Structures are given as structure tokens and as C-alpha cells.
């Protein structure tokens with residue numbers, strides 16, 4: 001007897017064993033008794049999946065299988081819009097199970113080069129794995145991430161110098177002529193995104209100060225030519241920004257994503273006025289549809305001094321409130337080693353600025369759609385990929401429910417996070 005004649009109720013926990021691995025276009029799976037997130041609220045009902053996509057019910061044949069979700073709360077899998085955990089083959093092996101276990105299926109890694117990106121691509125499984133957007137990273141000769149890269153290289157080789165980093169770990173651009181001359185290095189990384197680093201670009205004196213060597217960024221006048229070059233290749237641009245001036249430079253130059261909300265820490269000699277976004281820059285970000293990835297939780301992670309952190313958090317809250325009021329889209333990224341965007345979700349929940357449905361929408365819809373805008377992710381409607389999580393409890397009633405992932409489905413197939421194998 002064909003399995004299509006069967007109509008069975010299968011608890012999802014048993015799926016790995018109970019569901020056949022068929023990918024036939026005729027396999028119609030109906031997921032019943034669940035609450036489905038529509039971006040505002042949960043609606044009880046059932047949904048159908050054919051060939052890895054949600055489908056409507058009009059005119060459809062009877063389902064070949066039914067899967068009982070037992071009153072669970074279904075959300076699109078989560079996105080992580082700023083991290084480095086999966087940006088080389090070693091990190092992918094080490095961290096993929098954490099991402100899948102936490103339900104973070106889509107992640108943007110915001111630095112990379114030809115070698116590291118090729119390693120990640122080779123390590124990713126063709127199905128049932130975390131989906132990663134990879135980046136080519138551009139900064140100045142004395143810019144971030146040189147300082148971090150050198151510190152790590154010198155653990156192995158005390159004599160390592162910048163030549164091991166320049167045009168390897170990131171592409172160095174110091175002049176407009178470099179934009180064209182270095183572009184083959186960007187293309188060699190086969191990036192999904194380009195990241196530009198700005199660090200107090202309003203303060204060129206930093207570049208003369210040896211304490212900041214390796215922690216600076218691009219000259220501000222190079223940002224617009226770099227954005228134009230990337231856009232000509234169809235690549236979106238994310239900017240690492242640290243000051244309010246950097247934010248304004250990035251937005252005016254046409255970047256697509258601001259990858260840090262300025263002011264997650266105050267640099268030496270700087271105060272809130274250096275990090276308070278201008279009304280003009282916020283309005284321009286709203287007008288251009290720039291998405292801001294605040295990485296706000298970085299503030300608590302790197303804070304050393306309890307007084308400084310209270311000023312940082314107060315300013316962060318003010319900037320976030322003004323961005324939200326202006327309608328600037330916000331997405332979630334943690335930029336935290338050994339963590340995912342769930343820590344950012346928790347930090348943003350703690351600001352009290354966002355309704356539960358806004359936070360859940362950011363985590364499960366805005367962020368996945370920012371990372372993979374053309375792939376039908378971040379939604380549970382007909383035509384969307386059948387990627388979803390089943391939560392035990394209602395995350396609109398208790399934010400902690402996002403950590404209670406009962407089951408994971410990717411492309412219509414049950415996923416086991418610990419071996420990342422399908423069914």
C-alpha cells in the first residue's frame with residue numbers, strides 16, 4: 001500500500017523515526033493543533049506543507065500525513081544578524097549544534113575572506129544545516145579587526161605582524177584608488193555581504209595614537225565609493241559604526257545595514273554626546289530603509305565599571321527609542337562568542353521599549369528576512385519555506401519561552417540539532 005493512502009497522527013517528537021524520508025511533490029503533510037505566529041499574535045489551526053513549502057488548502061488533495069503539534073506555539077526559526085561564531089570551518093563544527101538547538105537557523109557572519117568563506121561553504125551540509133551569509137570585510141591598514149587578529153596570531157607566533165592580516169583576514173583600503181585595485185580580493189571571498197568598518201571616523205587624531213593602532217577604521221570619504229562599488233556587484237553593505245558621526249557617515253553613504261548601534265561602550269575621553277544619534281541621521285536611515293542591528297547586549301558583556309554601564313544603557317535606550325519612533329527597522333544580532341541572538345532578544349526585552357510581539361517579530365521575521373531577503377524565510381504563509389520551530393509555551397506571555405524549543409523543522413523535514421542530520 002502506498003504511504004500516501006495513510007493518514008496518521010504522528011506526534012512530532014517521533015517524527016525522526018515515523019516519517020518517511022520522501023521528498024515527493026505529492027507528499028502533503030498537515031500539521032495540526034498548533035498556534036501559528038502571524039507577526040502580531042498566535043492563531044490556532046493547521047497548516048500544510050508540500051515539497052518543503054507551506055501551501056494553501058484551496059483545492060488541495062487530502063493530506064497524506066498528519067503531524068500533531070499538541071497545542072505548541074509555532075514561529076519561524078530565528079536569525080542572528082551579527083556574529084563571527086560560524087565564520088570559519090572550525091567555528092562551524094564547534095557551534096552549529098548550539099545554533100540549531102536554540103532554533104537560530106539563519107546567521108550572518110560579519111567578517112571573512114576567500115579561505116575562511118570557502119571552508120564554511122565546504123563544511124555546510126546540503127540540507128538540514130544552519131544557513132550562513134558570509135562577508136568580505138574592509139577596513140584601514142590600522143583598523144579593526146587588525147588589533148584582535150594580531151593578538152590572536154601572536155599567541156602562536158610572537159613575531160606575527162600586520163602582513164599576515166592585511167588583505168587576508170580583511171581587505172585594506174586607504175584611498176579611492178584602492179577601491180578598484182583591491183576589489184578582486186572582495187570578489188575572491190564570494191561574499192553575500194560586504195562589511196565596512198568605521199571607528200570614530202570624526203577623529204583622525206586617533207590614527208596618530210599608538211594605543212589605537214589596530215582599532216581604527218576607514219576614512220569616511222571612502223565609504224560612499226565602497227558602497228557604490230559593492231552595489232554595482234549586487235552586494236549589500238553593512239557598516240560597523242562606533243560613534244554618532246560614524247552612523248551619519250554610513251547612512252549618508254547608502255549602506256544597507258548598520259551593524260552596531262553606536263555607544264555600546266564609551267571610548268576614552270568620549271561621552272554620551274559622541275554617541276547620541278542626530279535627528280537628521282535617524283530620519284535619513286528611516287527614509288532610506290536602513291536596518292539597524294543594535295548588538296546592544298555587547299554593552300553588558302564588555303562593561304568593566306558599573307557607573308559607566310548605567311550611562312551606556314541609558315543612552316542606548318534613548319537611541320533605540322528614537323530609532324523605533326522614526327520607524328527604522330531593527331534586527332537582532334549578538335556579536336557574542338559562544339552565544340546567539342537569543343541574548344540580544346533578552347537584552348532588548350530588558351529595555352522595556354518593545355512589546356512582546358515586536359521582539360518576537362524581530363527575532364523570527366525581520367532578522368531572517370534581512371539575512372536572506374529572497375528565500376521565503378521568516379514567514380509561515382503559503383509559499384514560504386517550511387522552516388519552523390515548535391515552542392512549548394507562548395512567548396508573548398513569557399519571553400523565556402523562546403528557549404523552550406520542542407521541535408525543529410527545516411524544509412519540511414524534522415531536524416535533530418545534535419547531528420544536524422535529516423530524519
Ligand SMILES: [Zn+2]
Pocket residue numbers: 082083084110335
Ligand atoms: Zn562583529
